[in-house]
Amino acid sequence: MSEPTATPPTAPPKSTADEPWPVRVVSQKVSAWIAKLGWVWVDGQVAQISRRPGSSVVFLTLRDPSADLSLTVTAHRDVLDSGAPELAEGARVTLHAKPEFYPARGTLSLRADEIRQVGLGELLARLERLKKLLAAEGLFARERKRRLPFLPQRIGLITGRASAAERDVLMNTRRRWPSVDFRVVNVPVQGPTAVPQIIDALKVLDNDDTIDVIVIARGGGSVEDLLPFSDEALCRAVFGARTPVVSAIGHETDAPLLDYVADLRASTPTDAAKRIVPDLGEETQLIEHARRRLDRAVLTLIDREAHRIESWRSRPSLARPEQLIDQRAAEVTALRDRAVRSLEHRVRRADDDLRHTVARLRALSPAATLQRGYAIVQRADGHVVRAADEVKTDDVVRVRLAEGELRAAVRENE
Secondary structure, eight states: OOOOOOOOOOOOOOOOOSOOHHHHHHHHHHHEEEEEHHOOEEEEEHHHHHHHTTEEEEEEEEOOOTTSSSEEEEEHHHHHHHTTTTTTTTTTTEEEEEEEEEEETTTTEEEEEEEOOHHHHHHHHHHHHHHHHHHTTTTTTTTHHHHHHOOOOOOOOOOOOOOOOHHHHHHHHHHHHHEEEEEEEEEEETTTTTHHHHHHHHHHHHHHOOOOOOEEEEEOTTTTTTTGGGOOOHHHHHHSSSSEEEEEEETTTTOHHHHHSSEEEEEHHHHHHHSSSOHHHHOOOHHHHHHHHHHHHHHHHHHHHHHHHHHHHHHHHHHHHHHHHHHHHHHHHHHHHHHHHHHHHHHHHHHHHHHHHHHHHHHHOOOHHHTTTOOOOEOSSSSSSSSSGGSOOEEEEEEEESSSSSEEEEEOOO
């Protein structure tokens, strides 16, 4: 016998403009979807506790520590008394609850069957885990911290309204540098609304181009009071800010996570004032000291150069500049005399050589021989007669004498 075929579930009808769902249907469907979430563990901060006289139900307002979000929590008085009998506003709790949607009012709330107040040990353990996580991501890295300006023109201050921290920062900063300008944003510095408002104030100041540095300040308090300044969202917001941030939270022994993320940690708000602006009196003294050092350096330089100029002036070339000219004139005169003597010597020697050469030429010249009475006999063809047999009888010869010449005929040739 065959098994019966399972009938597929019928898909819920869709709403259309012609067939819209009534409000009750929408409320039922929303309630059904929320009910699917089941029981969950929720962590938050108690913003408000309402215990109505004669009622066994206690109403809590549970706020997210890092965002401006809250939910209403309902719990039986016995659940609260057994899990957190000393519960007060601002405390951190972990509760086991189930989301519920109330169609009549259209509201969402949590119904808790167990409430645990987070103790100091658990808070510190959570902070330590968060600290390791942020350190591993590099939010504490020293090389990522920015240098504060030497003299900020305008300082943004995030602190509680009319708080001692605000007074310390403003008073001590203006005492050190009277002309400093502040833009103060007052926010809650503890409680469930502290973190979102501090983050909003940080964004406002970070977007202000006139702000050179931002100071987040708060006075001392318990570990629970300083928890907002160890919030992960706030730490990441400070790390992502473009403007340098100074953390001035609590006392020297207090060390929220904001101190590790900020570009500069000040031990107290008063210390922050000393770190963000220089002291006018000290800077004036430094300038005066530097001016005196500069004066001494200039005077020393002038004295040294004056001695150098004096030593130059004492040199003969500057003391008696004409002496150098006289020396050069004497050298020129000596060189000129040497040139004249050398030239005269060369001319005399050349003249002697010329006379000797002329004397030798004259001694070897035929004209000198003729002067001594000799004659030169030449035939008609110009041939010089050196022997008697070179001419014949009746030949006409030319006789050259020292002065003039003769023509003669040979009468006899012997």
